[in-house]
Amino acid sequence: MSSIETWSFWLAILMYAFATVSAFGALAFRGGNYQSVALGAAGAGLLCHAVAIAARWVASGHFPYIEDYENVLVGTFAMTAAYVAVALRFKGTALAGVLVLPATLITCGYGLTQAGPPSPVTPPYQSGWLVVHVTFAWITYATYSTAAGLAAIHLIRRRWERQGKTDRLPSWLPPSERIDGLLLRLVAFGFLNNAVMIASGSIWAYRLWGSYWSWDPVETWSLLTWLGYGFYLHAKLTLRWSQDRLAWLALFCLLGIMMVFWGVQLVPTSYHLFRDIGARVPWLSRPR
Amino acid sequence: MKTGRLARVLSWVGSVRLAGWLIATLAALTAMSVVVPQRMYLGESYQEFVRQAPRLARVLAAVGLDRIYGGWPIALVGSALGLNLLVCTARRAMVRRTRQDEESVPPDLREWVSEACEAGWSVLHAVGSSITLVKGRTGFRGSVLMHAGLIVIIIGGVATSLTAFRGEMVISEGQTVSDDPASYVRVSVTPRIGPAYRGTRVTLETMDVQYRQDVVVSATARMRAIEPSGRSVEKDVRVNHPLDAGGKSWLLQDSGYSPRLVVRVEGSQAIPLAVALASETPQGWKDSVVVRTSRGDVRLEMEAVPYPVSPGDSPVGEKLRVQDPRLRLVVVRGSARWQGVLAPGQMSDPVDGVTVVFEDLGLWSRFLVRGEPGRWVTYIGFWVVVLGSAWRFLVPERRVVLQVRADGSVYAVIRVYPWLVRWSGPVSAVYQLDEYATMHSEPRKERDPR
Numbered sequence: 001m002s003s004i005e006t007w008s009f010w011l012a013i014l015m016y017a018f019a020t021v022s023a024f025g026a027l028a029f030r031g032g033n034y035q036s037v038a039l040g041a042a043g044a045g046l047l048c049h050a051v052a053i054a055a056r057w058v059a060s061g062h063f064p065y066i067e068d069y070e071n072v073l074v075g076t077f078a079m080t081a082a083y084v085a086v087a088l089r090f091k092g093t094a095l096a097g098v099l100v101l102p103a104t105l106i107t108c109g110y111g112l113t114q115a116g117p118p119s120p121v122t123p124p125y126q127s128g129w130l131v132v133h134v135t136f137a138w139i140t141y142a143t144y145s146t147a148a149g150l151a152a153i154h155l156i157r158r159r160w161e162r163q164g165k166t167d168r169l170p171s172w173l174p175p176s177e178r179i180d181g182l183l184l185r186l187v188a189f190g191f192l193n194n195a196v197m198i199a200s201g202s203i204w205a206y207r208l209w210g211s212y213w214s215w216d217p218v219e220t221w222s223l224l225t226w227l228g229y230g231f232y233l234h235a236k237l238t239l240r241w242s243q244d245r246l247a248w249l250a251l252f253c254l255l256g257i258m259m260v261f262w263g264v265q266l267v268p269t270s271y272h273l274f275r276d277i278g279a280r281v282p283w284l285s286r287p288r
Numbered sequence: 289m290k291t292g293r294l295a296r297v298l299s300w301v302g303s304v305r306l307a308g309w310l311i312a313t314l315a316a317l318t319a320m321s322v323v324v325p326q327r328m329y330l331g332e333s334y335q336e337f338v339r340q341a342p343r344l345a346r347v348l349a350a351v352g353l354d355r356i357y358g359g360w361p362i363a364l365v366g367s368a369l370g371l372n373l374l375v376c377t378a379r380r381a382m383v384r385r386t387r388q389d390e391e392s393v394p395p396d397l398r399e400w401v402s403e404a405c406e407a408g409w410s411v412l413h414a415v416g417s418s419i420t421l422v423k424g425r426t427g428f429r430g431s432v433l434m435h436a437g438l439i440v441i442i443i444g445g446v447a448t449s450l451t452a453f454r455g456e457m458v459i460s461e462g463q464t465v466s467d468d469p470a471s472y473v474r475v476s477v478t479p480r481i482g483p484a485y486r487g488t489r490v491t492l493e494t495m496d497v498q499y500r501q502d503v504v505v506s507a508t509a510r511m512r513a514i515e516p517s518g519r520s521v522e523k524d525v526r527v528n529h530p531l532d533a534g535g536k537s538w539l540l541q542d543s544g545y546s547p548r549l550v551v552r553v554e555g556s557q558a559i560p561l562a563v564a565l566a567s568e569t570p571q572g573w574k575d576s577v578v579v580r581t582s583r584g585d586v587r588l589e590m591e592a593v594p595y596p597v598s599p600g601d602s603p604v605g606e607k608l609r610v611q612d613p614r615l616r617l618v619v620v621r622g623s624a625r626w627q628g629v630l631a632p633g634q635m636s637d638p639v640d641g642v643t644v645v646f647e648d649l650g651l652w653s654r655f656l657v658r659g660e661p662g663r664w665v666t667y668i669g670f671w672v673v674v675l676g677s678a679w680r681f682l683v684p685e686r687r688v689v690l691q692v693r694a695d696g697s698v699y700a701v702i703r704v705y706p707w708l709v710r711w712s713g714p715v716s717a718v719y720q721l722d723e724y725a726t727m728h729s730e731p732r733k734e735r736d737p738r
Contacts, residue, residue, distance in 0.1 A: 208539070209656075
């Protein structure tokens with residue numbers, strides 16, 4: 001890591017930490033100003049984060065999309081960007097940061113443990129389909145995590161309502177129906193991106209491993225998560241589940257996404273353990 | 289009666305609730321795989337688990353939980369989901385969408401309906417003094433298309449399982465092989481339908497490997513294939529860019545050294561060889577082979593390096609860039625033995641009348657050979673799913689119930705699917721229906737009604 005990259009990434013993490021504290025402040029003290037501070041800090045963090053990505057790009061000579069660290073670098077940027085975009089567009093939703101921002105911080109922390117010097121793009125990564133696959137994976141991840149953040153807001157609101165403190169509900173907190181509608185659109189958007197991610201990934205997999213579907217743990221979790229969000233849409237539109245149940249489902253499905261992206265580390269051997277691909281000669285295409 | 293029972297059974301088999309339970313079962317199975325040791329993915333660690341808990345390992349193996357990914361539990365749940373999907377999609381596709389003509393519209397609303405129909409609305413129901421108008425009904429077809437795409441994917445999966453071929457070939461530079469059983473190092477899957485081998489002739493002309501910072505950044509195999517039909521295919525094959533010929537794909541996997549030798553038996557034989565050395569060493573590759581000659585068996589022990597380097601030297605970084613190769617050779621026949629290091633063009637001393645000429649050092653490459661004609665069906669299914677999802681979400685279906693009140697005003701209830709947006713209130717003009725039924729938009733200022 002170059003010094004610019006290190007400093008800017010750490011500064012971004014610092015900003016995200018500050019934004020997290022502010023989001024928790026909004027939750028604890030129900031003050032609208034805390035939300036604005038959280039949003040501002042997250043926005044400032046995004047700028048620093050963009051500098052870190054640019055520095056990595058310059059140092060490695062390619063857009064950072066290989067290995068765990070680079071995936072974290074860009075993936076967390078996408079997560080925060082989606083959160084900031086939604087919070088700016090829909091008033092009162094910055095409270096979603098109570099879930100999205102800590103998740104971003106933990107993911108950044110994991111990425112830092114995997115950080116290494118920039119390396120050239122090895123043959124397995126030299127594929128246009130991979131670029132499509134990874135891009136849609138980031139969008140999917142960012143969308144679903146923001147959706148889970150909104151689900152958290154809904155559950156927080158419901159909890160406050162159940163405690164009989166309806167009169168003390170912050171005026172900036174969006175009504176449940178609004179959150180619910182936004183959640184539905186985000187899940188639908190994520191679902192569509194998730195479909196493109198799986199489709200492009202399968203084409204890449206055939207050209208790399210000779211099989212478009214291997215029932216690899218990551219593939220299986222990915223399919224399961226997609227089905228899970230598909231069920232969310234059906235539960236909402238067909239079964240007309242209550243908003244509370246749907247919010248819990250959105251949070252539960254996020255666990256699947258976390259497994260797809262990071263849980264693979266629990267499996268000692270998987271085609272998707274990208275850290276090994278191309279690292280050794282002569283195994284050009286397959287991890288050991 | 290029987291028809292009613294069948295309808296109920298089909299309704300249950302194709303229900304979203306059943307799908308929910310099946311997805312939950314799938315989730316439970318995959319979650320279990322995190323804690324239950326998986327045979328396919330743990331390797332030696334799994335054997336250690338078997339040694340430590342043999343009874344538990346036997347029980348897990350008996351119920352198939354040691355092989356959850358791709359095993360029968362997931363296959364069973366997946367098949368049930370497929371059936372659920374099939375029935376659900378068939379039921380959706382068969383739903384009759386009735387539309388009433390404008391004659392059944394209440395007289396008070398005829399002028400409204402006429403104007404609405406010009407704006408793209410159509411009449412769905414007309415009951416008493418109220419009518420239901422609809423717009424964007426094709427969005428429903430997107431949902432059907434998405435589910436149909438999933439069925440196409442399943443069909444592709446079944447087609448793949450029936451027609452797939454999987455094998456491995458090792459080809460040396462300059463070598464031509466034919467797509468027949470003798471050319472394969474290993475064949476693990478043969479098709480149950482259609483021929484396994486088609487006789488396509490494949491030549492690996494040259495292999496070029498480029499490095500940056502001691503990391504392979506490019507490995508290109510210049511290949512040529514001639515199909516039985518006579519069609520010729522030439523391609524620079526790389527990882528991610530396989531050679532597609534004769535219904536199969538040759539996927540570049542890895543490479544090593546292949547010395548070209550000639551074993552000369554004094555006055556009688558000259559045996560040309562290209563030996564794909566199997567074992568990697570810090571300096572290059574090595575192997576041992578036995579050559580049958582007219583003077584009996586000769587054992588050759590070889591270790592090839594890309595340039596003059598001794599076994600004790602530090603590891604070679606760019607192994608696959610052969611510059612000034614050397615071959616450490618041991619020739620053994622009976623009790624006679626010769627040992628030395630050869631440069632290209634040099635030969636060993638005679639060993640009981642046998643000499644070995646080291647002509648040059650090339651590369652071998654291992655190819656995964658796959659034939660999966662069913663994959664195209666699956667790919668189509670994938671993109672139909674994407675198209676169907678996009679269609680469903682981008683073309684919302686809008687429904688408006690209009691009712692004439694006692695005072696003559698018109699009251700509207702608007703619903704937008706799939707977003708479940710709902711609005712109700714008095715309307716004074718048709719253009720307002722579109723405005724209120726558009727997501728996000730707030731109604732504009734009132735215009736003059738009609």
